[in-house]
Amino acid sequence: MLKGSDLIRDPARDVGFPLGAAAVQFGVLVLGGLVYTAIVGGSAERLVTAMMIDAIMVIGIQIYVGNTGVLSFGHIGFGAIAGYAFAVLAIAPQRKGTVIRNAPWGLDEVQLHPALAVGVALVVALIAAAIVGVGLARSGTKSGSVSATVITLALLFVTHEIAINWTDLTGGDRAGLSFSIGATLDSRIPVYLTLFGAIVVARLFAQSRSGRLAKAAREDNLAARAMGVNPQVQQMIALLISVAVVTLAASLRVYEIGNITPKFFFFQYTLLTLVMLIVGGRNGVTGALVGVVVITAGRELTRKLASDGYEVFGVGLDGAPADWIFREGLSDIFLGGAMLGFMVFRPNGLLDDWELDEWFRRRFGAKAEAQPGPLSEIEAPEPLQLEVADVTVQFGGFRALSGASVVADNSEIVGLIGPNGAGKTTLLNVVTGLVQPTEGSVKLGSVDLTNAASHELARNGLVRTFQNLRLFSSLTVRENVEVASRVAAAHRVKRRRPDVDSLIAEAGLWEHRNRRARELDYGNSRRLELARAAAMSPSFLLLDEPTSGMSDAESAEMIEQVRHMAATVGAGVLVIDHDLNFITGISDRIYVLDQGRMIAVGSPDSIQADPLVRAAYLGSGPED
Amino acid sequence: MDQLIQILVDGLGRGSIYALLALGIAVIFGVMHLLNFAHGALITVSGYVAYWAFISGLSWYVIAPLVVLAAVATSLAVEQVAFRWVRGASDFTLLLTSFGVHFIVEAIFLMYVSASVKNFNRPGWISNTFSVGSASIEVFDAVVIGVTLVTLVLTAALLQRTMFGLSLRAAAEDFDTARLMGVKSDRVIRGAFALSGVLAGVAAIFWLMRAGQTTPGAGVTPMLKGVLAALIGGLGSLRGAVLGGFVLGVAEVALRSRLPDNIASLTDGVVFVLIALLFIFRPQGLISVSHAERV
Structure with missing residues (x-):
């Protein structure tokens, strides 16, 4: 509980x-x-x-x-x-x-x-x-x-x-x-x-x-x-x-x-309240309040102008042009116009998600925070096996996977390589519940998780990252990690749960902890995704091309980071990549996938030497 | 049996108008991912054009094409003034933009015409009936169904046989790829709004003939029916939109004739509840369009 x-x-x-x-x-x-x-x-x-x-x-x-x-x-x-x-x-x-x-x-x-x-x-x-x-x-x-x-x-x-x-x-x-x-x-x-x-x-x-x-x-x-x-x-x-x-x-x-x-609570009031919300900024309470004040004032002013016309200013705005503007209906135009104007020029409203209490906290509550020290690694986690057996995935007439099997222990790092279109991401999607297998099963220890919903699989400890980066972009770095940590607190009860700030520090993101995720550069975004996944206290980290778009130096650093994060939370790793250097550098064992089939499995050395792998992998298409 | 035929014809007549509205909404949803809550504004503008034409003494044969022209012009104008500035924005922004347009059009008529109901005469033949066997069919329904079918066939030909139709369908499938393949986005979007205007215009003719009046808020109901029909059919599917329109029309008429008298006035409410049930059991609508998310 x-x-x-x-x-x-x-x-x-x-x-x-x-x-x-x-x-x-x-x-x-x-x-x-x-x-x-x-x-x-x-x-x-x-x-x-x-x-x-x-x-x-x-x-x-x-x-x-x-x-x-x-x-x-x-x-x-x-x-x-x-x-x-x-x-x-x-x-x-x-x-x-x-x-x-x-x-x-x-x-x-x-x-x-x-x-x-x-x-x-x-x-x-x-x-x-x-x-x-x-x-x-x-x-x-x-x-x-x-x-x-x-x-x-x-x-x-x-x-x-x-x-x-x-x-x-x-x-x-x-x-x-x-x-x-x-x-x-x-x-x-x-x-x-x-x-x-x-x-x-x-x-x-x-x-x-x-x-x-x-x-x-x-x-x-x-x-x-x-x-x-x-x-x-x-x-x-x-x-x-x-x-x-x-x-x-x-x-x-x-x-x-x-x-x-009936018309008290209908279209007109819906428009009024939505305009108030939108103009102030729908993502925050302070924004909503500001919107209420601004729109109430604007509506009252346009109403007065419409009924009293130029008298409001007491100057000679007499005559046709003023009559054409200051008449009944002006306040409706004001509301509709405010809605349109904000949607075009400032869709997040005046204040967006700015909150007064957060400003107070930054201003008056900021105490010096010390960067937490490194996290210790778990020597020998309780053994657990991930078993993907004979998985076939059929998309209409196209068979993305045919009878693919992977077995991984939580003490090892398992690589999965294959050319583009080999079915690597599909396999990961099956393990994380984004794709339902046509045949085959996914088991974690003795628990059958085939066809379980995505969030169920994650709660059971199968936690992934994404090839094309999926951070909670307007949340801060710390909030991103905290979401995972909160889920872990409820559903990963028996596991050791690393401290949020320590994970952020380990990922080298300490100085960025209060920045929004969307402001991070590419490498930091990748590191944040890894830290967020680790905060789930996973049994297995499933990484989808964690180095795509990184330089060679950054890739090498990533190897260390993945190893350390995995050891910290006691998780096994299943990592996909088509970068042969990265995969052979990081993995204890490697599976090779080609056109939906497993064609080889073995140590990095034996895989590199395997002629079948060389033909399939290096021959069947250029790397990108 | 006779009653069944009558309900069916009546329902298809009603559904024809919904189908035209829904198709117009689906076309725009296809190219812009915009669910156009301002679609009813086209009916509102057409209504006032019909009213002015009528008090100038014009006959419905002249008013009808004027109504279509007005709808097309309004559709293009709204695109120029509002929607082109939010192309590619989030769904949230698009929805609210169209909501804002709806209210501005309403407010303009409130300001410069009046809030009162403007009446015009319906054509004389509108309540005539003829008999098929022992079922009596309204001439109006027959005309609506006939004109709608012709409009749908012409629209299908436009979409299937012309370069514009191909670009529009390609854009509806995948806008970015279509653009990379050389489809001119500006032209396709404007074309979609024009087509949507034509369809709304044809629907407006019949809507106004039946209503015989207009008000600044007259567009709300047709907008809602069109949006619901498009949703029933499966958002993004053009065929689904047409199907959804007919289904909605027949369901309404059948319910109205079947419900006990004391709740017959709640037909629309019951229809909404049925639609909600449809969504609980078939969230993607009648014809599903897959929008797979790439991971």
Whole structure:
């Protein structure tokens, strides 16, 4: 089971600073609201309250969209479900009589305390979210999934259809549920409390184990699975938390306005909240808040300009041109234009994933970190054998592997060579669950792992790197390694787990530890991928062309690094390459693959001398 | 039996319009990987063109080609103004860009026309029926199905027999490789938007004939139906889009006639739920297009 120290790796970073920053952000919003109200007068109070509620809604959406990278049009649909559930339950029966006399299940007789009504709304919305979440998971949702977005859009329309047509429950399109439960929201305290709570929840989730794994899957779904992350579980968790926050926002919105109609939670509000999220920066909570403020201000200004026109400036903008611009609809143009403008010029928004608490930590919390010393090597790990037996892979009419077998012990480094197209990567894909074998089996010790899912194989200790580099590119070097280490903490319990910082130091990346992975040069990226794989405490490291694109000197260095990393975590190595020098330099034994068949196996010396290998390998095509 | 024929014809008539919309969406998805939420804007613009033409006293025979022209012009204009700047951007960016375009078009009509409903007369023959055996068929459905089939055959010929069609299919298969092979990306993308506009224009004629009115937000429903049909068929497959359109149309009509009266008004909701179920059991849609990830 996970220990506390595995759930919260760094209390200051993951809890302390986020709490402090949330208090500051909350304080600025509240103070700003008070100052604005004091200047403009009482009429501004509603605007400020509405903005606070929008902020809760946008943060709710950010929790899902930001951490998973999936664009959802459906959150306002969840808002509609929650809003109606809240309204129907909280309205006094005598008020309901005029609108929904025939409500099902005797709901027209019910009246709950608003707080209790929110609780029921929460349950209803979460059930809906769980159902939609299963659908999203089934359709293979990942960052930027187009079909996921359409599913969420369909949800928005379903809820709208139901709201319009189920008149017995909702009062339909025109009536709206007139809302009078003694008073509408007469104090802003619940809004303030919820807003502070939402900011805290969003930041703590982003820093949590689940949030970090979700972000890894957002950056690279396939690599995350290869590191033992099950993206669908993390997406579901993000969805449920995000819908819970959305539910609170929706209930408050209904309470504040005092009634609900189908169009309250439909396209227009979806656009508004998404523009707020996008303009500020969807990947961060601070960005989301900034977006809410900027867009609220912009919309209010364009509205004023549209209704009062040139009077706002008090100068002579009279006449046709001004009339053509300052008219009703201007604020919609503003919203649509902001969306387009940011998508074209600044798709990650004003702040991207910049967070106030991280800035505080860099500014005030930075203590000198000493570079950790080298890691000791494990002399003799408990013996374990990887056995790939008679694997055949058929892609339509093309047979990529025919009856290939490999046996490797976790005390040795096994090389796999062959010309381009020999089936090397396909074999590795079979072992890591990216390709299902047509025939044959994959066994680790006594456990049969044939056809297991990618993240299951990784959790069992078969951990790979990729030929074309798959890092979590906008996460930092340390965060990349930490993702693997967190998975290991849950699933590689019996293994020795090397310290994250020590691994980074071993890989020669200590000075780069706080840089984003995408800023690294090629060689460092390769070394980071190796360190990340090692942090999984694998039983076997499966390396797909770890030296491709490296100079000879770097390749030679890589040999030492692979040996040392493997010994540190007590893992065997199966390494693919078509660089004969590298493979013979690193391997204890070598398999030779040609056109999907194993044609030889032996020590590096015997392989180099084998005439069959020379013919197949050197004769059947130029190296690239 | 008669009822079955009636449902089928009615459903195919409805589905024809969805198929045209979905095909237009699939063509653009093919070349740009853009799921165009702004596709409905073409219907909105066409609607106002039809309205203005109508109050100028023009007949539907003149209005129809004007509607197609308007859709093509809008499609090309939107590509020039918005989509060309985000070519090759992430799916996330593309989706939101088209969402933004949708709202800007809506807001322009809100600003410069009005939010109110603009009515125009439907053609006189639209509610006429004729009998086949004892089933009575709407003339309108027959015309829609006929015109749609001709449009689809012409589109298929364009895609199969011309150099442009070959480039477009190649680009849909693998855009970068197609470009390396000398396919002019600019021309293919503009061609795809023009073709998408033609298809939307033909769909718009029938959509407007049936609706007899337009509003700034009129494009939302046709957009949603087109997008769903494309998704049902399998995103990226042109044949799938057409198939998805017909399936969606027939399913809607069949459900509306079969559901008990008290929930018949929720037909669209039920259809959405069915689509969700389809995705749970067949996530890739009816016709799957493999997008293998290279590792």
